[in-house]
Amino acid sequence: MHDRRLARRTIVLALFCTLMWQDYAHAYIGPGAGFAVGTTLFAFFMAFFSGLAAIFLWPIRWFFRFLRGRRAHARARVKRFVILGLDGMEPTLAEKYLAEGKMPNLARLKEKGSYLRLGTTLPPLSPVAWSTFLTGCNPGKHNIFDFLTRSKRNYLPALSSVSIRGASRSWKVGPYRIPVGKPDIRLLRRGKPFWNVLGEHGIFSNIIRVPITFPPERFRGALLSAMCVPDLRGSQGTFSYYTTRAEGEDDYIGGERIHVKCKDSVIRSHLVGPENDIRRNGGPMRCPFEIIIGDDGEAILKINGQTHSLEKGRYTPWIRVEFKAGLGIKIRGICEFLLLATEPEFELYVTPIHIDPDKPALPVSYPSVYCTYLSKMLGSYATLGLAEDTWGLNAGILDDDGFLHQCLEADTEREKMFLDALDKVRRGLCVCVFDGTDRIQHMFWRYIDPQHPAHDGQSQQQHRDAIGELYLRMDELVGRTMQTCDDQDTVLMVISDHGFNSFRRGIDLNFWLEQNGYLRLKPDGRDKKYLAGVDWSQTKAYCLGLAGIWLNVQGREAEGIVDPKQADGLRDELCEKLTGLRDEEKETQAISRAFNAHKTYHGPYRTEAPDIIIGYNTGYRASWEAAIGQPTGELFHDNTKAWSGDHCIDPKLVPGVLFCNRKIKTAKPRLMDLGPTALAMFGVEVPSHMDGKPLAVADADGSFPSTGDGLREQTDTSGVEKREAVGV
Template identity: 40%
Template sequence: MSSLPIRKVVVVGLDGLEPSIVDAMLARGALPNLARLSDGPVAPRVATTAPAQTPVAWSTFATGLGPGGHGVFDFLRRDPATYRVDSGLNRYERKSALLPPKAVNQRQGETIWDLLTAAGIPSTILRCPCTYPPDRLRGSLLGGMGVPDMRGGFGTSTYYTAAPGSSPREAENLVPLADDGRSPIATHLLGPRSPKSPEGARVDVQLVRAAEPGSLTIRSAGEPRELTIREGEWSGWLGVKFKLGPLQSARGVVRFLLIRRDPTVVLYASPINFDPAAPLFPISHPPEFARELADDIGPFHTAGFVEDHNGLINDRISEDQFLAQCDDAWRERRAMMERELSRLDSGLFYCLFDTPDRVQHMLWRHREPDHPANRGRDVSPALAAAIEDQYRRGDEVVGQALDHVDDRTLLIVLSDHGFHGFQRQFHLNTWLHREGLLALKPGVAPGEAAGDFLRGIDWDRTKAYAMGLGGLFLNLQGREGRGIVPPDEADALRRSIADKLTGLRDDERGRVAIRSARPRDEVYSGPFVADAPDVVVDHAPGHRASWSSSMGGVADGPLHEDNVKAWSGDHCVDPSAAPGVLFMNRPFRREGASLLELAPTILQALGVDQGPRMEGNPLR
């Protein structure tokens, strides 16, 4: 091992690698490049955050702070004054009607690259979550999870059909087609929303049956003017321009999947991504960095959620078509990494590969024959093997990085959390309702009538409510707009709720569903604890907060319910049951390693003092 000082640190993030799968594959010799970094057949573990969620965990990696220090606690957050539910990653603010809206990052705290910049050391950061809007730094940054699609969502697709009575599904636009089976079809793409056009700006397109059977040509004013697509295959990119006003336009890129051409067209359009050459809002620093990447590697996905999971959840695309799109995500990211590593001679390089996480979310049911999501669906050994294929691809990426490692390089490979099956969901708001802690408006019953986003709740009679995946909140006087819980009673109520939830059983399955529930002061410290859930709920593996409660709904029926969605794997469980993995090419302290300690470790390697608020210690 070289004693020369380290000049560069290369960090490869492989989102969601489950340690038990890594161990089994290491034992079989299926991960040769990770084996080069391992002292044995068991992968070193790294403790994740509470909750074990991607934006929370990678924000801790970036800052060396727990959630109470960086302020990211969930994918969603609520405004306590108005009870409005919004993104927990970023927000938009508009100080004047004369000024355009401005994106604001919800993540707080100094990052590794902030401190390196102050020390004059460059960084290249590719797709780290919670980097939108992009941080200013010495070097280059491309935003990751948190960058929206052009509709402002996390993955808003469009489904075109002539079938009567069709309706849109989750996070989807539905565009009816008038198709007689012969004539060209006039239709459109929906772009950014605006106060003047809530439905959104439009780009006209025409669908024309090509001479070749099973083929369709899309004509538009975009680039290319004519794009021919074939049944069952993803198209190339179509660049489009949406007119937003007399002097403003927005450019996007979109791909299509022709599901069926005859007798009537059924067409799927991916979420429209910002055009990396000219995004509506900056997605990189410097702003031209995204364009330079596209010039070298071609157009690429810019939205924070690259893999089109909603299309699979909605049964619009098949699992094989989902995996084909994931293949493209791997190729894009590897091309970015190669471009940047080939020119890196000093400083920090970081690149996140999200795809293993998304594939496990969507295909985990194939690993568990008894999974409720398998009812009415085929179970495929080949699709179960597709999960391990993601680990092999990750190992290939590690080999690619090793090609750029010399005796003055520290290589770090890690995942932010592990993975489990998600078979049962717990309706936390329903439990609160039955405990007399949550009330619905007069005439509103649990279920569909209660709606999402906390709309059905009677705040004048509610003491506690849930939204997001991490826990629940008190309806606190002086904090919530219509709070009724006196501050001097809050601690006792937090403890009472936590005690009742701890050890809660799923009697139908005959096992504990919630391992523990903890008042927030036992979990978090730092300047943003006031934004945290009042009670943090730690589910047992196999269980998770329900789809309804996570969106602020109040479900009807049993407290525990089967999860039958294609989203069949998850990691939002007791953090002690979902550690990630951690490898380095240099000796490090393996016992008790935590995500909190990666920022101090990287800074120490590059000779920079860690931030005064950082909570961890270097691992080397």
């Protein structure tokens, strides 16, 4: 055996020496091998010279920064500021698990530093809250009030944070239409993120998956976008459900069913991709695939020339798919397949097709190579803003396991990115937001709320303690984060943008408006989606989205009838009537407070907000129908969907959490204070337009810096008391 190995090695060595020696061979060893050798040598030289350049340029860079008066870190109280965002971590649950000793890492953080409830925003929705976090401003200054806004021209819903349009010009060549320039992607969120301000002072930031950062803005650092990054079809996530089953719905919210036929154990179908903008009247692009069903409930998937095995109940890894537009142009995406059943009917679930981070079709990071870097470093990962498919579970296509897999996978991917950023960035800002906390609580709250309409008969379910396990997992994540932040010069904050509560009953505010004479339906207008059934000539107010009610104002809405001079009076009138609205069937208050947005917010965009923001009471929220502008014939609807927890209620009922490894003297911190706090910790002056104030955070030795630098202390409420409850 040993002799054979020796002989083999000798031959290898001899051949290798020959390769290095001979006349022709030294120049050529085949195209593949030749390229591989060539590229690796190139890479090596690139690395060597860039390293050399970095060493030589570093003092020059430092000198120029010094000359510009932006000597980074010169006045900083910390070297590194780390913010770990756990979207939707509920303080009452966190406190419960802390008291039970189930979260030792967060307990340690609390003991060593601080734990406080964190004031959220009005409305306490993630896009609003995280926009406030990153700009340090109330929503009136950043223009995000909900996931959706409405078109003033046609009342149709539109994404509030981003507008995506194709390139404005194109060349027509035969059947093709070649776009000239890039797609027009506009961030509708206003205000400057605090990391941009840090960047202007030479401080580097690494920002991972903070919501409402798409499209990514230019700044000094690296950023991976999150919420509102679309899937490849341009939607906020459209799953596909392939089945041979004849009966059932064809359309789901956030998904579609595709009927397939099985012939000789083979199923042929296609993935639906984005619209083909290259071909005139091209329609959606398709990526064909074939599934060969085996005898044992397994199957073989053939797609894009690759073969993958499918196992019932088990997701595939991320699979790269290509959509051919023509002229050699391909759009690349990634998705996962989940074989649900092969008999008696075939059922296959495919996740929304995410933008491939390796070769992104749209910019999902700044700089654009950052997403590629992460993909090369860590493998494929979810890029869709709302990566976890809540709609699939809501529609009953996915079961709890299928949904949890997506949440856990997204969190695992995120953690790798976060730990990589912590390893790379030793001076500067690191922010990473984990969404699993939000998604799992949305979908599994029914298990911890015995009064929830979807709770019955489910107490024995396998995942009844999914939320408890989630909190424990997050505590472990905090533990691993603390290990990388255990130096004296790092401030670590663990925060949530809002808390959580039960969503037992939905309120159809369009029905309420109709009942109270503010909204009129066309004769056949009931149950029509997207306000299509509303008679605008006799409608003063309408509900769309989760946040509140819009007035139909003359000169603002296309068919507005409310005199702008009377609009404020109408707002007050509606607020008065809606505040304290009761659910007589349940003998409880359904709406805690209603807010006149024009009086609550301040800033140039307050007029873009829904006119009335509703603060629902515990257990209530806008109904599913109200959210999509579908007037029904009932005010209250039991929520029997898996989406059973929510936070779009009165902000005082769902504060977030703030853990910090340093003492904090401010009694009532708000989400909007965190950006200014980071600026202050780095010795950067807080811009005057920011509404937030730096929190009084202790130095590493436990002492607090002198007051007078704008810090909010326990006694300094500076108007906060009045506004803290609504986060503005």
